[in-house]
Amino acid sequence: MTEYRLPLRTTSKLNDRKHWAARHRQAKAERRAAYMATRRHDLPCVVTLTRVSPGTLDGDNLQGAMKSIRDGVADRLGIDDRDSRVEWRYAQRRGRPRQYGVVITIAACLEQGK
Template identity: 55%
Template sequence: MIEIELPLRLVSVANVRECWQQKAARTKAHRRAAIAVPKHAVPCVVTITRIGPRMLDGDNLQSACKGLRDGIADRLGVDDRDPAVEWRYTQEIAKPKRYAVRVRIESEAA
């Protein structure tokens, strides 16, 4: 099992009003941040936990994680839609207020 915490702020991209260039820069930064995630053999289960001051609803949580998910898939050497990788999303409220992301990769359960 691998677990790492990254200093990223995952925001609800569905509700953000911004220029396409800002969105592209954030997505690129999230994808690049995945370089810190160690490689792992597939099949595996990847759990992305958003840590922030408030909860997002389910679809916003998943869309906020998209750039990071793509970067992690790159590190694993697979496409993010490959069925050999199961993607899970969770979130935690941080007190005091802070933002981060925890990535956990485990071998697939038997």
């Protein structure tokens, strides 16, 4: 199992009222950061994306907030993010005030059935 830590502040994209260009810049920066921070792994694998923040999000907002991160990891793995060889999991944990980040954990599947 390999763990990567990114000092990113992820927010819910579903309720975001920023200008489209600002949203695009943020998504591009998050995707690139995830790509640069990780390395290629053997497939199949399980990828867990954990959001660290003083506040929490509900399930659909959590997944939306991590979309660019997921895309960057998929880019690094050389796959489309809907590839069935990768199982995507989402988690979140509370951080201290003003503590933000993303923890990416990639674990190899030892069995074909996961």
